[in-house]
Amino acid sequence: MGFIQWLTEPFNETRRLAPPDIAQLGQPGASSAPSLALGADTFESLEEQRLAAVEHRRRCLIVGVPAALAVTGLAYGIFRVFGFDVPDAVLRTAFFGLFPSFLLVRLAADGGLYIFRKTAKQRVLSVLAARQGLEYRMDGVDREILKPFKEQGVFGAKETSGETEDAFLGTVDGVEVVLFEALRETVSRSRDGSSSRTTVFHGLCLRLGFPKRFSGTTRVLSEWGVFNKFHEVGNDVPLERVRLEDARFEKQFEVLSSDQVEARYLLTPALMERLVAAQTVLGPRTRLRAAFHDRFLLLTLDTRKNRSRWARMRGKLERLHHFEIKDESKPVDEMEMTRHFEAELAISKDLVKTLQIRMETRI
Amino acid sequence: METWIPMAAGVFIALLIYRLYVRVIKTRNATLTALASVDVQLKKRRDLIGNVLAIAKETMRQETALIERVTALRQQAAADPDVGDPTSVAEHLKAENALGSGMQRLFVQAEAYPEAQFVAAMTRAQATYEEVEGHIAAARRFYNQGVEDLRNVAEIFPSSVIARLLGVRALPYFEIADEERAPVDAAQFFES
Numbered sequence: 001m002g003f004i005q006w007l008t009e010p011f012n013e014t015r016r017l018a019p020p021d022i023a024q025l026g027q028p029g030a031s032s033a034p035s036l037a038l039g040a041d042t043f044e045s046l047e048e049q050r051l052a053a054v055e056h057r058r059r060c061l062i063v064g065v066p067a068a069l070a071v072t073g074l075a076y077g078i079f080r081v082f083g084f085d086v087p088d089a090v091l092r093t094a095f096f097g098l099f100p101s102f103l104l105v106r107l108a109a110d111g112g113l114y115i116f117r118k119t120a121k122q123r124v125l126s127v128l129a130a131r132q133g134l135e136y137r138m139d140g141v142d143r144e145i146l147k148p149f150k151e152q153g154v155f156g157a158k159e160t161s162g163e164t165e166d167a168f169l170g171t172v173d174g175v176e177v178v179l180f181e182a183l184r185e186t187v188s189r190s191r192d193g194s195s196s197r198t199t200v201f202h203g204l205c206l207r208l209g210f211p212k213r214f215s216g217t218t219r220v221l222s223e224w225g226v227f228n229k230f231h232e233v234g235n236d237v238p239l240e241r242v243r244l245e246d247a248r249f250e251k252q253f254e255v256l257s258s259d260q261v262e263a264r265y266l267l268t269p270a271l272m273e274r275l276v277a278a279q280t281v282l283g284p285r286t287r288l289r290a291a292f293h294d295r296f297l298l299l300t301l302d303t304r305k306n307r308s309r310w311a312r313m314r315g316k317l318e319r320l321h322h323f324e325i326k327d328e329s330k331p332v333d334e335m336e337m338t339r340h341f342e343a344e345l346a347i348s349k350d351l352v353k354t355l356q357i358r359m360e361t362r363i
Numbered sequence: 364m365e366t367w368i369p370m371a372a373g374v375f376i377a378l379l380i381y382r383l384y385v386r387v388i389k390t391r392n393a394t395l396t397a398l399a400s401v402d403v404q405l406k407k408r409r410d411l412i413g414n415v416l417a418i419a420k421e422t423m424r425q426e427t428a429l430i431e432r433v434t435a436l437r438q439q440a441a442a443d444p445d446v447g448d449p450t451s452v453a454e455h456l457k458a459e460n461a462l463g464s465g466m467q468r469l470f471v472q473a474e475a476y477p478e479a480q481f482v483a484a485m486t487r488a489q490a491t492y493e494e495v496e497g498h499i500a501a502a503r504r505f506y507n508q509g510v511e512d513l514r515n516v517a518e519i520f521p522s523s524v525i526a527r528l529l530g531v532r533a534l535p536y537f538e539i540a541d542e543e544r545a546p547v548d549a550a551q552f553f554e555s
Binding site: 212213243245260261262263264265268 | 397400404494497498500501502504505508
């Protein structure tokens with residue numbers, strides 16, 4: 001076996017175990033039921049792939065670290081030959097030799113594990129989603145779905161860029177559901193032209209079909225007092241604060257709407273009670289915001305941790321990634337990947353159940 | 364120096380009175396806006412009731428008395444109230460409640476007529492009616508909140524003094540009809 005072959009063998013093995021085609025997974029209840037099973041063979045093949053990726057990483061590090069050190073040494077020698085003094089040569093070597101070569105080693109070593117994570121996510125989440133009647137899209141949602149979330153300001157602050165991933169589309173208990181993870185950022189530029197990114201939202205977004213007709217804009221925001229003033233201005237239609245009769249709801253949320261009557265039509269006493277219940281289910285760490293748009297109820301769940309006011313204002317909240325494999329150093333059957341993903345995916349079902357948004361009740 | 368203190372006190376009291384005056388007027392106007400919102404929804408319902416009665420007249424020939432009563436209630440409710448007079452507003456809202464109760468009875472009676480075309484038309488009308496009722500319930504909540512604020516302003520000192528001077532009186536609550544408040548007796552639907 002040649003050296004290159006030895007080095008790339010596990011990686012080729014990883015590539016051989018490519019993710020399955022989602023279309024082949026079929027629909028729940030269809031004749032393709034076996035494809036909805038997450039049997040021992042699925043986990044065996046994923047474990048094979050993980051072991052191959054770990055082995056590939058090990059081999060890359062065995063070869064890569066000495067190679068990177070050699071490149072660093074060579075770079076230092078070259079800089080010295082060209083007449084740079086010692087401190088200058090060290091600095092240049094660090095920038096042009098040490099960092100790039102170790103970065104390359106890292107990228108080459110982790111490539112297999114990256115593919116494993118993607119494959120495992122795709123395979124497990126596709127099956128779990130299909131079991132609930134949902135379609136899984138790893139690359140997130142399209143612009144059309146994201147647009148109303150941006151327009152309705154449910155990300156909490158004005159955002160200019162970001163990405164979405166891990167989207168689930170379908171119907172849960174008769175309610176049209178789109179669930180996805182979103183990271184939204186705002187880019188600010190200083191006078192010297194440098195730009196800095198601040199995360200304004202990182203969490204889950206839900207779009208639920210809503211059984212009532214409405215034409216105005218109604219937003220349910222977490223009680224932030226003066227910060228919500230920003231929502232009242234800068235809209236095509238001016239928004240007014242809506243005072244509602246449920247004291248518990250009023251304590252947790254602030255409602256702004258273009259139509260006082262429509263806001264009350266949408267936020268019935270029953271729905272207010274359920275939104276309070278939903279916030280209780282999600283816990284105090286998760287910030288729930290909602291807006292009614294078109295024929296949908298848009299919900300965002302900001303799940304970042306460390307929510308001190310200072311951290312929140314500076315956008316320095318610790319991110320909490322969803323639908324991710326946490327630790328690939330463990331064997332697949334010890335990762336509890338399925339249980340973990342199922343728990344995260346249950347959020348849409350829990351919210352549909354808690355909010356009881358059904359055509360028959362209309363409340 | 365000594366004249367400065369009473370002058371400052373006078374300005375302070377004047378500002379306080381002006382503030383109370385603004386509060387009373389703002390609250391009254393907000394309540395009238397809410398009342399106008401209620402009226403918009405009630406008018407929507409009256410328009411819809413006209414169409415429902417037209418459908419009912421064609422088929423529910425044995426219910427002439429009920430249809431005539433609902434028609435009369437509709438005409439009675441259509442009269443505009445004097446928004447400055449709480450008694451007139453109360454009577455108007457009472458008439459609307461009576462109309463709502465009459466319509467509920469009409470929909471119940473309509474279930475006894477099995478003609479397919481009639482059933483389809485009535486089902487559609489009832490669905491729209493329920494949607495309008497949802498809007499009325501929302502407008503009622505908005506109005507009642509305004510009434511509560513107005514009552515506080517008109518009854519609590521010192522704003523009550525300004526309210527009395529301006530002739531601002533508390534408007535009545537728009538309460539649901541007694542028939543709607545009563546618990547549903549499921550047994551009556553199974554009696555033959």
